[in-house]
Amino acid sequence: MKAFVIGIGGVTNGGKTTLAKNLQKRLPNCSVISQDDFFKPESEIEKDKNGFLQYDVLEALNMDKMMAAISSWMENPGRSLEPTAGSSAEEMPILIIEGFLLFNYKPLDAIWNRSYFLTIPYEECKRRRSTRVYEPPDPPGYFDGHVWPMYLKHRQEMDSVTWEVVYLDGTKSEEDLFSEVYEDLTQKLANQSPSTVLAK
Ligand SMILES: Nc1ncnc2c1ncn2[C@@H]1O[C@H](COP(=O)(O)OP(=O)(O)O)[C@@H](O)[C@H]1O
Numbered sequence: 065m066k067a068f069v070i071g072i073g074g075v076t077n078g079g080k081t082t083l084a085k086n087l088q089k090r091l092p093n094c095s096v097i098s099q100d101d102f103f104k105p106e107s108e109i110e111k112d113k114n115g116f117l118q119y120d121v122l123e124a125l126n127m128d129k130m131m132a133a134i135s136s137w138m139e140n141p142g143r144s145l146e147p148t149a150g151s152s153a154e155e156m157p158i159l160i161i162e163g164f165l166l167f168n169y170k171p172l173d174a175i176w177n178r179s180y181f182l183t184i185p186y187e188e189c190k191r192r193r194s195t196r197v198y199e200p201p202d203p204p205g206y207f208d209g210h211v212w213p214m215y216l217k218h219r220q221e222m223d224s225v226t227w228e229v230v231y232l233d234g235t236k237s238e239e240d241l242f243s244e245v246y247e248d249l250t251q252k253l254a255n256q257s258p259s260t261v262l263a264k
């Protein structure tokens with residue numbers, strides 16, 4: 065069976081998970097895989113010379129496990145991981161993969177049918193991040209000493225991506241972001257398969 069795979073990448077707190085969930089509510093036959101579910105245990109995370117745990121790098125993630133989850137979905141794509149709105153047998157299964165390090169991970173390069181990347185400015189990112197509670201909690205100086213520099217590095221690596229990535233302004237409202245992406249996907253899915261009709 066064919067499937068349509070959507071990547072939602074972007075900066076920490078850019079709104080990736082929120083957007084993925086909003087899309088899942090409205091897209092038929094849609095599953096979500098979140099990269100955040102594949103962090104290694106804290107005991108396996110490297111520390112830098114300042115004692116900062118190196119969480120915002122590919123090495124902090126069990127990417128083999130994430131790839132296995134994707135492969136497993138692909139083997140039986142009609143079966144949603146969670147209940148989803150208005151699914152029916154004819155609709156092409158959709159998989160949304162959302163996370164902060166997707167388009168830098170070569171083994172996934174060939175999988176994307178459509179790629180989005182959420183950005184927000186430094187100040188807004190720092191503000192949103194400070195309101196979230198992480199496990200382990202961000203120590204003082206972590207955002208400027210690890211999170212943001214790693215983001216800038218990954219963002220730069222994306223300049224060499226060979227396929228189209230649609231950049232999204234994460235400071236727009238949740239509703240506006242949803243509509244922008246939903247409309248874009250409606251077009252893409254219609255081109256992909258004339259029989260695919262999205263839920264109203
Ligand atoms: N479009 C938006 N505008 C303002 N705040 C948002 C928006 N989308 C998400 N948020 C908020 O930003 C924070 C991070 O959102 P989340 O979707 O978890 O981001 P990510 O998965 O990219 O880390 C949450 O507090 C969420 O409520």
Ligand SMILES: [Mg+2]
Nearest residue numbers: 080081082100
């Ligand atoms: Mg998230």
